[in-house]
Ligand SMILES: *[C@@H]1O[C@H](CO)[C@@H](O)[C@H](O)[C@H]1NC(C)=O
């Protein structure tokens with residue numbers, strides 16, 4: 325009897341320990357990028373690009389529906405991936421006061437609305453953190469980690485963290501802006517622009533690798549030719565996209581994919597760079613939107629389609645319902661630039677669980693559990 329109880333007890337103990345171990349595979353992420361993944365950094369900048377007002381964040385449960393600086397109605401792709409992989413807290417904006425203490429919890433978010441791979445991108449919006457500055461800020465965070473964990477401890481810690489870069493859209497949009505003084509689009513041929521973007525991106529990825537990143541996800545650029553803002557300034561009717569812009573983006577994504585796979589060969593088996601194909605996922609949603617539960621993929625949920633559609637600040641909570649669409653889950657676009665939470669969930673699921681057409685050489689779930 326006693327032995328039997330003891331046996332039961334040890335089995336129970338083993339099962340509990342296993343559960344304990346698997347729930348303790350910690351998840352930390354360091355996110356870089358633009359407004360698609362900004363978690364509030366621009367709130368701290370003198371920027372014309374901000375999402376720190378209602379109705380932004382209306383479905384963001386951790387804040388009770390209050391705006392946080394996220395450029396969507398609810399969770400961003402980075403938030404959703406982090407939660408799915410067991411993050412204890414969401415990553416903190418790098419410019420917030422508690423960022424340093426979050427480094428070893430959920431991680432830190434360096435992304436900034438209006439920013440690009442290239443330094444000049446987004447200058448129209450004044451305040452923003454270009455990719456180089458975002459990595460400078462990571463280097464500062466890293467110095468703080470070394471103070472508390474030592475150099476070896478920091479390297480060991482960073483080895484298991486997921487780094488992600490979701491950036492490049494604003495470089496393309498800038499290149500397509502009308503050539504007016506002070507707006508400064510890039511005065512180079514499209515092919516040169518793509519090559520400069522990819523070589524700068526490669527440069528930044530190598531710098532992050534040098535700073536200790538070993539699991540890095542590089543997200544490509546979505547079909548921007550189909551976002552309400554671009555369709556609106558080019559007077560494109562429902563269902564029509566700016567095909568020239570989309571073709572340029574596909575060429576960029578192809579070059580980026582080649583560069584990312586090249587880094588895997590160059591850096592060897594101690595690190596993995598994942599190329600994440602958001603273009604095809606979003607394009608699939610646009611083409612077969614009813615299969616994904618959407619009813620409208622032409623208009624933004626917040627803001628009118630025409631003319632220049634901004635999701636405007638709302639003074640009174642009661643006004644909210646008159647300024648946004650009735651059912652936010654039925655719109656692919658939350659505002660004229662950004663997917664809504666419903667679309668972000670679908671994109672995040674593809675990144676987590678997708679096959680090699682979506683994420684190569686591994687998906688993000690496999691990357692997370694990989695033992696380096
Ligand atoms: C750090 O790692 C290096 C190489 O693995 C080792 O030689 C050194 O003793 C370690 N330093 C500390 C403080 O543990």
Ligand SMILES: *[C@@H]1O[C@H](CO)[C@@H](O)[C@H](O)[C@H]1NC(C)=O
Nearest residue numbers: 442443444520521523524527
């Ligand atoms: C990065 O882009 C700039 C243009 O913004 C270009 O002058 C520079 O050569 C690029 N750097 C790399 C490493 O490709």
